[in-house]
Amino acid sequence: MIGQNRWVPSSSVPLRKLGFLTIGLxxxxxxxxxxxxxxxxxxxxxELGFDSAWVRHxxxxYGISSPVAVLAAASQRTSRIELGTAVIPLGWENPLRLAxxxxxxxxxxGGRLNPGVSVGPPMHYGTVKGALYPDSGDAEDFSYRRVERLLDFVAGAPASDFSGVEGFEVFxxxxxxxxxxxxxxxxYGGASLRSAQWAGEHGMNFLTSSVVKxxxxxxxxxxxxSHVRAFRAHHPDGDRARVSQGLVVIPTDTATPAQRARYEAYAEKRLPRTSAPQGPGRLMFAPDLVGTSDEIAERLWAHAAFREIDxxxxxxxxxxxxxxxxxxLTDMATRLGPALGWRPSS
Incomplete structure (x- = not known):
């Protein structure tokens, strides 16, 4: 059994970093x-040794509307685990203030933040435009340029042409x-080939989830x-460029019968959307992975993209x-992670 022998296929590398993502309902x-x-x-x-914890936006x-504030609180209740956002939609943000x-x-x-972002107009923009951008709603730029501005400010590019002392204040x-x-x-959280290439060209890390185009x-x-390979082909670090995969994974090793039934019903209800591309954007959804850690590990090793990430x-x-x-989470850390070759952080 995979979970007992910790067998790792020769075509893949052991999982190096194990993280999880929550919506925070x-x-x-x-x-x-x-x-x-x-x-x-x-x-x-x-406590379980995960390398990272990520929050949705x-x-x-009725989910986390301010992940930065939540992670500020989490930073004071933890000391080691990396804290990420997956992802902040920049259409709602001023890049300077967010920086x-x-x-x-x-x-x-202490340098543990991993901000993930994406671009595009806010969801249901027509209904919220008047509240979000009452004076500039039709002029806002929701392109990749918005990410570039954020990256520049984070890197230390000038945000003002004034600095120095004015009275008792220093600017x-x-x-x-x-x-x-x-x-x-x-x-950068991307679901398209262009986003993967753009993220690589701009030296970002790449988040790929259970949704692609x-x-x-x-x-x-x-x-x-193809997204993973395109990203790395355009990134200065090549094959060493960081990619994180975010499939929905539900191990059932220590679940009660009632929990297992609920998990299986949840996945079954969502399964029809995985059979064909959805909507005008032709979005494709990955099936949720429900089962024992050994069963999930086998399915992951058979997943072409998983075999190229760590x-x-x-x-x-x-x-x-x-x-x-x-x-x-306990099953992920104590059973599934080790079945994938991962070791918990101390």
Whole structure:
């Protein structure tokens, strides 16, 4: 059995970094409880030896609307685990202000922040444009240029043509605080071949998830593999460029019968969308992986894209209970990770 022998196929490399991704759901009438649950899950991840914890971003929904604030809190409850966003949609953000927030949290965390971003207009932009950009809604640039601005500010490019002392105050020409290592830990979350190439050309790291665009074929793994290879082909670091894969993975080794039934029902309900490209964007979704760690490991080793990466941020399902996440994360760290050749961080 894979889990017992820790067998690693010769065509793949052992998993080097194991992370997880959570949406951080909360109840409208009691939002604090959901946020506290998210922080507890991140702290548990550190105790279990995970290398990274990532949070999703949801605006005007009952998920984390301010991941930077949540990760600031998490930075004070943990000491080692890396903290990431997957992803911040920059259409909602001012790049200069976001650069300040990211640098501040990176300093507070001791250099553990991994900001992931994406571009494009905000979801349902027509309904929120008047509130978000009342005076400039039709002029906003939602292209890759928005990411370039953020990268420049994070790297220390001038944000003002004024610096020096004025009265009793001292002004800087760049975003402060400046965190020197943050630029190297910026990630782009992409689902298209162009995004993969662009991220590589701009020296970012690349987040690929359970959603891709069916541009070259209708085989999910093949499309995702092409993105990984295109990213690295255009990145200065080549094959050493960092890629993280984010499939939905639900190990059931220590799950109760009721939990297993709920997990299987969740995956079955979402399975039809994986059979063919969806919508005008021709989005393809990967099936959720539910089963024992040995079963999931076998399916991952058979996944063409997984065989070319050595770090993951497995996505936790949206709507489960706190105890479910504890069981899933514990099985990931103690059974699935070792089955993939991973060793927990101390």
């Amino acid at each position: 909360f109840d409208r009438g009691d939002p604090r409880a959901g946020h506290e649950s998210t922080l507890d899950v991140i702290r548990l991840g550190e 949801r605006h005007l929904q 300040e927030d990211l640098a501040t949290v990176d300093v507070l965390s 800087s020409e760049r975003v402060e605080p400046h965190s020197a290592g943050l630029r190297a830990r910026m990630w 069916a541009e070259e074929s209708e085989d999910f793994a093949s499309v995702q593999l 770090e993951v941020a497995f996505a936790l399902p949206f709507s489960f209970e706190h105890d479910d996440y504890v069981q899933i």
